[in-house]
Amino acid sequence: MLLSACSEQRSSFLDPGGPIAAAQRAHMIEVVGWTMIAVLPVFVLVPLMLWRYRYRNDKARYTPDWEFSGWLDLLMWGVPFIIVVVLSSMLWKSTHALDPYKPIASAEAPLEVQVIGLDWKWLFIYPELGIATVNEMAFPVGTSVSFVLTADTVMQSFVIAALAGQIYVMPGMRTQLHVLADEPGDYEGENMQFNGLGFTKQKFRALAMTPADFSAWVEEVRSHGVALDEATYGRLAVASTGTQAHDTLGSPQMPADALYFNAVEAALFEGVLHRYMRGTAVPPALQPGAVGYLPPPAPTGESQ
Numbered sequence: 001m002l003l004s005a006c007s008e009q010r011s012s013f014l015d016p017g018g019p020i021a022a023a024q025r026a027h028m029i030e031v032v033g034w035t036m037i038a039v040l041p042v043f044v045l046v047p048l049m050l051w052r053y054r055y056r057n058d059k060a061r062y063t064p065d066w067e068f069s070g071w072l073d074l075l076m077w078g079v080p081f082i083i084v085v086v087l088s089s090m091l092w093k094s095t096h097a098l099d100p101y102k103p104i105a106s107a108e109a110p111l112e113v114q115v116i117g118l119d120w121k122w123l124f125i126y127p128e129l130g131i132a133t134v135n136e137m138a139f140p141v142g143t144s145v146s147f148v149l150t151a152d153t154v155m156q157s158f159v160i161a162a163l164a165g166q167i168y169v170m171p172g173m174r175t176q177l178h179v180l181a182d183e184p185g186d187y188e189g190e191n192m193q194f195n196g197l198g199f200t201k202q203k204f205r206a207l208a209m210t211p212a213d214f215s216a217w218v219e220e221v222r223s224h225g226v227a228l229d230e231a232t233y234g235r236l237a238v239a240s241t242g243t244q245a246h247d248t249l250g251s252p253q254m255p256a257d258a259l260y261f262n263a264v265e266a267a268l269f270e271g272v273l274h275r276y277m278r279g280t281a282v283p284p285a286l287q288p289g290a291v292g293y294l295p296p297p298a299p300t301g302e303s304q
């Protein structure tokens, strides 16, 4: 909590920016509190007993034939039993309350963002706005973001820790995550799955903005973005970090390690999902993330 205050980017549920992470933090504090009922007496009583029943203490009663105390047994088994009952019912309740698939109530209509996990970057598609980004995604404060996620490579783990829990993404599968930020901020998102050399660089900025700032950001992405068609996607999907992909596809108007796209093909996400759902194995040449993947050739006449 102290360290997270040092950086501008917020990366822990202990410094929550929205209701889900706040509930996670409250849950953790409650769990620690209840567990301490069992743990603290041990920490206090063990040294106390070692000292009281030490060899040279004549005042401590010596009872070598003592073997049973009903009250002591009731205390030793009863208290942990109650704690286990309390903790399991709390866990049951918060597991259902914090279900990542459950929409979060918010005044504004939810914003849908499609996420495709690539090596080693995240592609964010805004289907209603016709834009897409890599390494940077923005959304308005107070609006529930409804993520729909898949992967076009090996399994990955998507998390924006200061806002919500993690969710896995897998090729040919669709998972969901709902996120809401109550405060504007720069939240760190990442891939928590170890899946190759570049995975530590697979981080992105989740920017919670005022609605006006968000509209300006969308315009910025539209005007400085490049078209995301099959050829561009093919080159984006090659194993590279976001910064490396920026060097291949980016323009100087885009932020240093992020990519902006406009003219996004409407069914791109569905297409990626269905690549793995045809009932036959995908040949490596057609599968981003596989060794031997051959991206579609760049259209002729294009620079870079």
Ligand SMILES: [Cu+2]
Binding pocket: 170, 173
């Ligand atoms: Cu699965």
